[in-house]
Amino acid sequence: MSQQYYAGSCLCGALRYEVRGEIGDVVQCHCQRCRKANGTAFATNAPIKKSDFQVVQGEQFLKSYQSTATTQRCFCSECGSPIMSIKADTPEYYRLRIGTLDTPLAQKPMMHIFVDSKAEWDVICDQLPQYPERP
Ligand SMILES: [Zn+2]
Numbered sequence: 001m002s003q004q005y006y007a008g009s010c011l012c013g014a015l016r017y018e019v020r021g022e023i024g025d026v027v028q029c030h031c032q033r034c035r036k037a038n039g040t041a042f043a044t045n046a047p048i049k050k051s052d053f054q055v056v057q058g059e060q061f062l063k064s065y066q067s068t069a070t071t072q073r074c075f076c077s078e079c080g081s082p083i084m085s086i087k088a089d090t091p092e093y094y095r096l097r098i099g100t101l102d103t104p105l106a107q108k109p110m111m112h113i114f115v116d117s118k119a120e121w122d123v124i125c126d127q128l129p130q131y132p133e134r135p
C-alpha cells in the first residue's frame with residue numbers, strides 16, 4: 001500500500017500542490033515532446049486522479065500549453081517547472097511530473113516508454129522494460 005498524501009512544488013516555490021491518493025506507475029518517457037518540455041533525456045511521469053490533485057498555493061501561476069491536439073502541458077509561469085500533463089482521452093487523470101514532489105516517493109520507475117524517439121546520445125543503463133511507444 002503506498003502513501004496517500006504527497007506534497008509538491010515548482011522550482012521557485014510559487015506553486016504548491018497536494019496529491020491525496022495513489023500515485024500510479026512511474027514511467028520514464030523519452031518522447032521528443034517530453035524531452036523538449038524538460039530539457040532532459042526523458043521525463044519521469046506518473047498518473048494521478050484529477051480528483052486527488054489540488055493546488056494549495058499559487059494557482060494563478062499554473063499555466064498550460066497545448067502541445068498536441070490532445071495534450072495540455074501545465075507548468076509554473078514564473079520558473080517554468082513542468083507540473084503535469086492532461087490528455088483529452090483521459091481527462092480524469094493527470095500525468096504528474098514526479099520530479100516536482102517534495103514528499104519522498106517509495107515506488108521506483110516501472111518502464112521506459114517512447115524509446116523509439118529517445119535522444120541518440122542517451123544510454124539507458126537499467127534493466128527496466130523498454131517500449132517503442134506507449135505500451
Ligand atoms: Zn515556479
Ligand SMILES: [Zn+2]
Pocket residue numbers: 029030031032033034035043114
Ligand atoms: Zn513523453
